[in-house]
Amino acid sequence: MDQHSAPDIALDGITKRFGDTVAVDDVSLEIPKSSFFAMLGPSGCGKTTTLRMIGGFEDPTEGRIELAGQDVTRVPPYRRDVNTVFQSYALFPHLTIERNVAFGLQQKKVPKAEARKRVAEALELVHLEGMAHRKPNQLSGGQQQRVALARAIVNRPRALLLDEPLGALDLKLRRQLQLELTRIQRDVGITFVHVTHDQEEAMSMADTIAVMNKGRIEQLGSPTELYERPRTAFVANFLGVCNLMEATVVARHSDVVELDTADGARLHVAADRVNGSAEGGRLRVGVRPEKLRLAPVGQASGTNVLRGHVTDASFLGVMTHYVVQTAAGASLTIVAQNDGGEGLELIGPGREVDVTFSPKHCFVVEEEHDDA
Amino acid sequence: MGGLERRRRLVGYALVLPGIAYLTIFFALPLLNQLWVSLMTGNDVDGFEPAWHFSIYPDAISAYHEQMLRSVAYAAIATVLCFVIAFPLAYFMAFKAGRWKNLMLLLVILPFFTSYLVRTVAWQTILADDGWVVDIANSLGLTGSSNRLLATQTAVIAGITYNFLPFMVLPLYVSLERMDRRLIEAATDLYANRLTAFRRVTLPLAMPGVFAGTLLTFIPALGDFINAELLGSPSQYMIGNVIQSQFLIVRNYPMAAALSFILMGAILVAITLYARALGTRQLREAVA
Numbered sequence A: 001m002d003q004h005s006a007p008d009i010a011l012d013g014i015t016k017r018f019g020d021t022v023a024v025d026d027v028s029l030e031i032p033k034s035s036f037f038a039m040l041g042p043s044g045c046g047k048t049t050t051l052r053m054i055g056g057f058e059d060p061t062e063g064r065i066e067l068a069g070q071d072v073t074r075v076p077p078y079r080r081d082v083n084t085v086f087q088s089y090a091l092f093p094h095l096t097i098e099r100n101v102a103f104g105l106q107q108k109k110v111p112k113a114e115a116r117k118r119v120a121e122a123l124e125l126v127h128l129e130g131m132a133h134r135k136p137n138q139l140s141g142g143q144q145q146r147v148a149l150a151r152a153i154v155n156r157p158r159a160l161l162l163d164e165p166l167g168a169l170d171l172k173l174r175r176q177l178q179l180e181l182t183r184i185q186r187d188v189g190i191t192f193v194h195v196t197h198d199q200e201e202a203m204s205m206a207d208t209i210a211v212m213n214k215g216r217i218e219q220l221g222s223p224t225e226l227y228e229r230p231r232t233a234f235v236a237n238f239l240g241v242c243n244l245m246e247a248t249v250v251a252r253h254s255d256v257v258e259l260d261t262a263d264g265a266r267l268h269v270a271a272d273r274v275n276g277s278a279e280g281g282r283l284r285v286g287v288r289p290e291k292l293r294l295a296p297v298g299q300a301s302g303t304n305v306l307r308g309h310v311t312d313a314s315f316l317g318v319m320t321h322y323v324v325q326t327a328a329g330a331s332l333t334i335v336a337q338n339d340g341g342e343g344l345e346l347i348g349p350g351r352e353v354d355v356t357f358s359p360k361h362c363f364v365v366e367e368e369h370d371d372a
Numbered sequence B: 001m002g003g004l005e006r007r008r009r010l011v012g013y014a015l016v017l018p019g020i021a022y023l024t025i026f027f028a029l030p031l032l033n034q035l036w037v038s039l040m041t042g043n044d045v046d047g048f049e050p051a052w053h054f055s056i057y058p059d060a061i062s063a064y065h066e067q068m069l070r071s072v073a074y075a076a077i078a079t080v081l082c083f084v085i086a087f088p089l090a091y092f093m094a095f096k097a098g099r100w101k102n103l104m105l106l107l108v109i110l111p112f113f114t115s116y117l118v119r120t121v122a123w124q125t126i127l128a129d130d131g132w133v134v135d136i137a138n139s140l141g142l143t144g145s146s147n148r149l150l151a152t153q154t155a156v157i158a159g160i161t162y163n164f165l166p167f168m169v170l171p172l173y174v175s176l177e178r179m180d181r182r183l184i185e186a187a188t189d190l191y192a193n194r195l196t197a198f199r200r201v202t203l204p205l206a207m208p209g210v211f212a213g214t215l216l217t218f219i220p221a222l223g224d225f226i227n228a229e230l231l232g233s234p235s236q237y238m239i240g241n242v243i244q245s246q247f248l249i250v251r252n253y254p255m256a257a258a259l260s261f262i263l264m265g266a267i268l269v270a271i272t273l274y275a276r277a278l279g280t281r282q283l284r285e286a287v288a
């Protein structure tokens, strides 16, 4: 095995069962060196369990775990070159901050002088220079979080595993620490595996996101890929608001596919979004709210036009949120930038409107394969 | 604001008042009285008189130092045995017992449902010369030349260990139970193997329980006389037996009171040294 090209972390067919519960279901993935990798999914989808298996705290029921090409499936945590930032921080309450951070170095028998220097550097990295001699219970939640980070990072592991590291903090602090975490990751160049249920957090921080649902990986890709081209309704909905419409394929061309919706509107979708559905095939077409345009009836031009009436409009200053009911009864959410300054006069509640969008802004999701 | 503050403080004082009153009447006053008695001279028939007879203290020590040292030795050995038995038990109950936890706790305190005296008498029967325990011990060659278990120091120490075991188990259990198990995971995450994690995290965090458990065992064991009385013979008598007989049989009240104060003083000194030692140990752990 070539140590240099091997991914930092590789999971191969990992399954974890607790009694009858399948917490993680046949997950395979590779996390490249120095990447910021996020695992995103709702509570209970198996994120923590996956992370704990990488850390060595749970044995997988099936499958293989490799770190840098080495099989570590049965290797105990203390002999794995990864460190964890625990959800509850798990700082040692009887040790000072300095001693907490030095714990790993001491176990690895790093010489005292070097250890002291590295601890000081780590504390500086997380802006806690002055706190070295305090005990964990003398620090705020945000500071404890930073200590947990310093305690892991000081060991310069192959990868850092972070389980909802910002989950216990308030919104403002969370945003601030998100920025710091991305900065630190760039500075130290260690692979970060970041578990979160907050899609904004995942999208703003990670290069690659694995969206998990019911113990499986639904889709893996860059934040833009997942947002613009989700492959399942679950991913489409989890990464933001989205409008999904049932449609039937009526014609395939080289660049676009034509579909009919239930209310008889003709939709055009970029051909590369529609995989292998023959004429007559039923699909779900999705569009993000900010990709939809509203116009008074008859004034719209474009390839995709849906007729409907506005049922709700809320003016939010920067933008306006509309809800439009189409003829077939589908309800569309539209976010319009307030760049014209018209207010709600032309297209307020009750008005008939045309909704338009470009074929290149559409995506197509698979039918739900619920508990198949 | 000031009024509220003052009212709060008054309520605080009001709450401790009954306790202070109780301790004054039933603890402090009798204690002073006994201190007074210990300095009297006289005898049971003619009565005792106040005399500031301070030499009773050195006299008591020279007369009964053997029983005093024996008490310390027995209590110390029993405390160590209790710890060795109780720690794995408490550890198992706190971390591994799962749904059996409550049942095990009940079993630990179950002996308290009968009297201390009755339980020790039961041990007298179990260890009796014609019992099967002695038979087995004999056939294994454990009884030495006497062929007995009763009236040996083994029996006395075993009795003390048995009787005070729950006092060791419960505080250890409480301190382990409330420990966050993620801390052990964090230690192993930071390259500590299970033994090191135990030494550097579990044990230091269990220290309050160790401290409480050893004191709750050692102190009553030091003053115990029931076990030596029922399971031992005069050559196993402890300071508690001497005090008891000075009070109730010889009726030399000054001597009995003086011995009690010596015991109390020794315990206070020992606790102070012990607390210092444990405290500095934790301090060293934190700085080393």
Ligand SMILES: Nc1ncnc2c1ncn2[C@@H]1O[C@H](COP(=O)(O)OP(=O)(O)O)[C@@H](O)[C@H]1O
Pocket (backbone or CB within 6 Å): A018, A021, A022, A023, A041, A042, A043, A044, A045, A046, A047, A048, A049, A050
């Ligand atoms: N130790 C355990 N024993 C039994 N079930 C567990 C255990 N740990 C996790 N689970 C179950 O596995 C599933 C996934 O849990 P988890 O990995 O914690 O999800 P997440 O971190 O995504 O919220 C849940 O249904 C949870 O109840």
Ligand SMILES: [Mg+2]
Pocket (backbone or CB within 6 Å): A044, A047, A048, A049, A164
């Ligand atoms: Mg979790």
